[in-house]
Amino acid sequence: DTGVSQDPRHKITKRGQNVTFRCDPISEHNRLYWYRQTLGQGPEFLTYFQNEAQLEKSRLLSDRFSAERPKGSFSTLEIQRTEQGDSAMYLCASSPFTDTQYFGPGTRLTVL
Amino acid sequence: GENVEQHPSTLSVQEGDSAVIKCTYSDSASNYFPWYKQELGKRPQLIIDIRSNVGEKKDQRIAVTLNKTAKHFSLHITETQPEDSAVYFCAASSQTGANNLFFGTGTRLTVIP
Numbered sequence: 001d002t003g004v005s006q007d008p009r010h011k012i013t014k015r016g017q018n019v020t021f022r023c024d025p026i027s028e029h030n031r032l033y034w035y036r037q038t039l040g041q042g043p044e045f046l047t048y049f050q051n052e053a054q055l056e057k058s059r060l061l062s063d064r065f066s067a068e069r070p071k072g073s074f075s076t077l078e079i080q081r082t083e084q085g086d087s088a089m090y091l092c093a094s095s096p097f098t099d100t101q102y103f104g105p106g107t108r109l110t111v112l
Numbered sequence: 113g114e115n116v117e118q119h120p121s122t123l124s125v126q127e128g129d130s131a132v133i134k135c136t137y138s139d140s141a142s143n144y145f146p147w148y149k150q151e152l153g154k155r156p157q158l159i160i161d162i163r164s165n166v167g168e169k170k171d172q173r174i175a176v177t178l179n180k181t182a183k184h185f186s187l188h189i190t191e192t193q194p195e196d197s198a199v200y201f202c203a204a205s206s207q208t209g210a211n212n213l214f215f216g217t218g219t220r221l222t223v224i225p
Contacts (some may be wrong), residue, residue, distance in 0.1 A: 011139045042116075042201045042215025043156065091156070099144045099163075099211050101113060102222075109203040 002026065003076040003093050004104035012110045013082055020078045021107045025094030032075050033101060036060065043103075046090075049075060067072055082111045116204050117217025125192050126224050133219045135202035136184045142204040143176060145185045146213070151198045159200075160187070163167040192223045 001094055005024045013019050025032050030051050046054040047064070061067075064082075069075040072102035080098040089108050093101040115138040125131050137145075143164035148156035162169045162176045162185065169176050173192075178185040189196055201222050203213040 031211070033210070035213075040218070042118075042203070042218055043213070044215070045210070048210035050213055056212070060210075089200040095211070099205060099207065100146070100158065100161065101213060102158070103148075105155045 004092055004102055006090075006092050006104040006107050009105060010108045010110075012112065014112050015082060015084060017079065018080045019081055019082060019109065020076055021090055021109075023075045023077070023092030023094075023104060025073070025075070025092070026102055028097075029094035029096050029102075030072065031095040031097070031101075032069055033093040033095070034075070034077050034104075035093065037089040037091055037106070038087075043091050073094075079109075082109075084111045087111045100102055114142055114204055114214040116202060116214050116216045118202050118219060120219060122218065122220045122222070124222045124224060127194060127207060129192055131187075131189045131192055131196070131221055131223075133187045133200055133202070133221070134184060135186070135204075135216050136182075137204040137214075138183065139204070139206065140180075140183065141206040141208065142214075143207055144205045144211075145176070146203050147174075147176060147187050148201045148203065148215075149198045150201065150218075156201060168209075189221075190223075194223050194225050197221055197223045 032049040033045040037043040049069040089106040092104040146161035
C-alpha cells in the first residue's frame with residue numbers, strides 16, 4: 001500500500017500519560033497535515049508541515065501537543081499529560097505541491 | 113476563519129434515486145472545494161473536487177456544482193447504489209498559507225436497496 005500510513009491504529013491510555021503517534025506520508029509529498037476528528041464531526045486542522053518546517057498551528061493545538069517532521073518524511077504527534085477531552089481520531093494527510101490531500105487511516109485515541 | 117456548513121445531516125434515498133448534499137462557506141478567498149467519502153472506521157477518501165475557476169465538474173455518477181457568488185457548492189450522486197452509503201464531507205480551502213481544509217459536519221447517506 002503506497003498510501004498514507006499511521007501507527008498505531010488504536011491507542012488506549014490513562015489520563016495523564018503521554019502518547020505519540022506516527023504518520024508516514026506518500027513518498028515525495030512535501031506537505032503534511034494533522035487533523036483531529038471527533039464523533040459526528042468533520043476533521044479539524046491541527047498543524048501543517050512543508051518538508052521539515054512546521055509552518056502553521058491551529059489554536060486547537062495546546063502546548064501539551066507537539067509535532068515534528070525531522071527529516072521531511074515521517075511525522076510524529078505527541079500529546080503530553082493526556083486528558084479525556086483528547087479522545088478522538090487523529091488523522092494525517094499528505095499532499096504534493098497541489099491542493100489535493102490524501103488521508104491516512106487515522107489513530108483512534110481513547111483516554112480513560 | 114472559514115466556516116463551512118453542510119446540509120442535510122442525514123439523507124436516506126431509495127436505490128437508483130439521486131442524492132444531493134449542499135454546503136455553504138464564508139470566506140470569499142476559498143477557491144478549492146473537495147468532497148470526501150468516509151465509511152465507518154476508514155479514512156476519508158477524496159471522491160471529487162472543484163476549483164473556483166470551474167462551475168461544474170462531473171465524474172461518472174458524481175457531480176459537483178459551485179456558485180461562487182452565493183458561496184455554495186453541492187454534491188450530486190445519481191443512480192445511487194447501496195455501496196454509496198457512507199458519511200460525506202465537504203471542505204473548503206484557500207490557496208494561501210497552509211492550504212488546510214475546513215470541513216463541514218458531514219452527511220450520513222443511506223441508500224436503501
